[in-house]
Amino acid sequence: MSARLPHIALAAVLGWTLGLLLLGSIVHATESSLACPDWPTCFGTMMPEMTGGVFWEHLHRLVAGALVLLFAAAAWLTWRRQPERRWLHRAGLAGVALLIVQSVLGGLTVLMRLPDAISSSHLALAFLFLGLATVMTVVTARGWGGGARLAGAARAKLAKMAGGVAALVLAQSVLGAVVRHTDAGMACPDVPLCLGQVVPPLEHPLVILHFGHRLLGILVALATLALAVFVLRRRAAAPLPALAAGALVTVLAQVTVGFLSVSSGLAVAPVSLHTLLAAMLLSLTVALAAYGYEPELRLADGAAGVATDSRGPTTAPARQGPDPHPAL
Ligand code: HEM
Ligand code: HEM
Secondary structure (H helix, E strand, O other): OHHHHHHHHHHHHHHHHHHHHHHHHHHHHOOOOOOOOOOOOEOOEOOOOOOHHHHHHHHHHHHHHHHHHHHHHHHHHHHHHOOOOHHHHHHHHHHHHHHHHHHHHHHHHHHOOOOHHHHHHHHHHHHHHHHHHHHHHHHOOOOOOOOOOOOHHHHHHHHHHHHHHHHHHHHHHHHHHHHHHOOOOOOOOOOOOEOOEOOOOOOOHHHHHHHHHHHHHHHHHHHHHHHHHHHHHOOOOOOHHHHHHHHHHHHHHHHHHHHHHHHOOOOHHHHHHHHHHHHHHHHHHHHHHHHHOOOOOOEOOOOOOOOEEOOEEOOOOOEOOOOOOOOO
């Protein structure tokens, strides 16, 4: 149990972060962003009356504060229990630094009255932190480095494909944030067409932004489909099939919710769910990419290596001995 503690703590961080991202999105969607006019206090106190917009804005701040403490504790636990994994400790320190910068950015959005660039950067940094927390959670999981879920070339391809899809999801999410904060969300007020056409007149910058987000969304969906097919056809070991299937279901739901956001006139529920699904998709694809970098099994003397074909490992290789914390 104690060896699993860092993983459990990091998995809790991951869940907490997803909840926080959803809350942040609700803050914007309910127009509560300036409900607390000051920062770090709210109306000069840490215990304001939790009504109206103050409820969402101050709750977001409290949950963010708790995340900083929770993550710092998880990173400290990882350092104590797995002192030989130096890169993991550096990742922990980078995560704490990211959260501090993120909190200052959150404060600046309030003090500077929501400039588009800062609001969009606040989302970008939130997603970067989520990616980091996902990698840390995966590499501390039981069984990490203990078996080839996909062998040789297939694993290298997984790393490239999933890494590429994760980068696309991140770019699409930052573009989504720009769409949101420049108020381009209703620049195409109709679905599935845009201004009544498959390709609208690309003259107004807001239409270009909105239409670009839709196009990239379809590309992200196709890329995720290709990734899922790649993993599922190779009969990879757990948890890869579940992660791939999860990514596919999430991206399909995301495209649907994107269109629902427009048809509902940017109602609070679909736009907030849209942020949560984007974050889940990023986390799932980053986890798949991390498994693409999972170290090879170390083989017993004389063993010929993991026998593979294009569909993955075909023999169970002999272990040389436990290597509980191989490098990523
Ligand atoms: C005390 C620190 C923080 C403050 C004061 C703060 C403040 C805010 C505010 C005012 C908004 C609404 C922005 C807008 O309408 O443009 C917001 C949104 C958001 N926050 Fe925070 N935040 C803090 C920490 C965090 C942390 C640590 C995370 C995640 C790691 C986070 C994630 C988000 C997300 C994802 C959104 C939605 C962004 C969007 O809609 O584009 N926040 N936050
Ligand atoms: C499939 C990949 C997609 C990803 C990862 C993604 C991600 C995001 C993110 C993170 C945001 C900013 C936060 C938010 O407003 O929720 C956003 C905004 C938005 N997205 Fe997407 N999106 C995708 C596809 C689509 C599609 C296909 C549409 C179809 C119309 C769409 C419509 C919108 C709209 C209208 C907004 C602005 C919402 C607002 O103003 O509050 N998205 N997207």
